[in-house]
Amino acid sequence: MRIRPGTRRTAGSVAGLALAGLLAATAAGTAPAAAAPTGADGGGSHRVEYFPQPGGAGRTVEVPATAPARTGRTSGASLSVAEATVDGTVGEQAVTGSTDDRLDVVIIGDGYTADQQDDFHADATAKWADITAIEPYRSYQNLFNVWTVDAVSNESGISGDPGADVVKDTALSSYFWCADTERLVCTDIDKVASYAAEAPAADLVVVIANSTKYGGAGYSGLQAEGYPFNGVSTLSSDHPSSSMIAAHEIGHSVGLLEDEYTYPSYGTWTGGETDGPNSTTYTPAQLVEKRAKWYRWLGQSDPTGSTVGTYEGSAYYPYGLYRPTSTSIMRELSSTDFNLPGREAMIAGFYRAGNALSTTLDTNTAIKHGKRIQVSLAVGTTGLARTDLRWYVDGVEKVRARGRTAVTPASLGVRADGRSHKVTAEAVDRTDAIRDPAVRALATDTLTWSVRATGHRK
Ligand SMILES: [Zn+2]
Incomplete structure (x- = not known):
């Protein structure tokens, strides 16, 4: 950006x-x-x-x-x-x-x-x-x-x-x-x-x-x-x-992650809940009760080799603050993996700064109903990503157009009926590396064009 x-x-x-x-x-x-x-x-x-x-x-x-x-x-x-x-x-x-x-x-x-x-x-x-x-x-x-x-x-x-x-x-x-x-x-x-x-x-x-x-x-x-x-x-x-x-x-x-390593001299954290997505003062039960931090990932097997939980010692404090997994790349560089909460935070950061869906066709100028609309997807369905592309006319999905990167309003069924219409392309990354709806919203990108009103056909 x-x-x-x-x-x-x-x-x-x-x-x-x-x-x-x-x-x-x-x-x-x-x-x-x-x-x-x-x-x-x-x-x-x-x-x-x-x-x-x-x-x-x-x-x-x-x-x-x-x-x-x-x-x-x-x-x-x-x-x-x-x-x-x-x-x-x-x-x-x-x-x-x-x-x-x-x-x-x-x-x-x-x-x-x-x-x-x-x-x-x-x-x-x-x-x-x-x-x-x-x-x-x-x-x-x-x-x-x-x-x-x-x-x-x-x-x-x-x-x-x-x-x-x-x-x-x-x-x-x-x-x-x-x-x-x-x-x-x-x-x-x-x-x-x-x-x-x-x-x-x-x-x-x-x-x-x-x-x-x-x-x-x-x-x-x-x-x-x-x-x-x-x-x-x-x-x-x-x-x-x-x-x-x-x-x-x-x-x-990018991920706004905290360090998960500690300094012995820091002793016990006595402050309130911290801001970082990968450290907490809460127990697993409190995370669930408060729907806080990585509660959606608790109990999951993690790429770093442990099970997501609360492991004491994070953000420099050996006591009183907890991290999601035993180790991760945010704790020591011998681990080359982000843990599941860290991975989701990274993907959130990627989508805060980037958009998967792009076009060269100006969305601020009304188009004719025969105009070709071309979009490109930076992130497809490789690796963790599960991006799908859907098309809507006046808010109603045109299912047959799923996945198409080039359409015309006419091909989506827009009639020259004398009224203006809206055509929307929506890309959503449905990756299972995202569980937080707020992050899913970041991973959702839309582009909308107005289709110019044309005269009635007799
Ligand atoms: Zn660091």
Whole structure:
């Protein structure tokens, strides 16, 4: 989707706020710093999440908004004439529709020289393939547009690789050893934003750092700081486990999911019910009684290997908050599955930002009854998706037209009877990965045309 200044269609900031609330409620917490970011004006900081070991749980920490002076970069890397000809070039890696109907992902490389842009494109393709091998990304990948923006670095590789003292001159000033943490790859969000702005739209940004070393990070809550996108994920290009970092981070920014891992120092949650769809203070009986959170999934066998219930420890609190399953990709990256509630939350997020049903025929202009109406479905009946397409004339379904992507009002039985009529196409994803009617409503998309009144036929 295209984000307009002053509007906020992504609800990702809601998760950030919920998290800020959790953090603020635990002044005694010793793990992540609770300080609010102070903005993108150079002296501020961002909250980021990283994963110290492949397959492990994450940590969160405050990091500087810009790279430290030791990397030698402040802003505006000077580019040679030859490099400037490709720097900022936008590529269409997987563009499936209009930005208004899609979740737009922008992938930017760091530590790739002018001669290495082909490597960057190959890495971007491979990383997106890793992410979309996971459900529900796999079934819904056509609700995404994937753009690349070429960022030309003066040196190959990024700072902190292989050792903490290595300094590289790169387009985005990304570096390992952020906040003295080897696997934490920070980047300059202002530079990221300037490259991302080259793409037609950016709902999510992924920065691929040219490195064989394991590492990455997730920045969230960026819209609240004035950026047009809410989340940025960094990951290293040539380590097989790094793709899972982005798959997890998109869980926050698109699915509004909370982390399901805990910090021992957080102790017991004593506040009220939380906002996240995957943590609760309730028992299973209370979930059912209140028709809350994942009550519709209780007792179901889950892709993560356990049975959906309430497992103590979630959203950093080892006690007093419960998660839906023993493990999941939101708890540790050794699990490459979302649990059933998480999967439904992800699909909800996909449909908040994307529309499965599209057309190039203007719905604001009345059409003649012989006019061909063509629609396209981004999501069909592969994998989890079960989208069906139905046609209605003045609210009455024309059953024989089910599944057709091209009709005319006349073929649907619209008569030239001197009155105007309405033709509606409706796509509904009837996937059993959705149980909440509110999510089913998000997964329902309609287009309606007015058919122009014509004279009576004698
Ligand atoms: Zn996380």
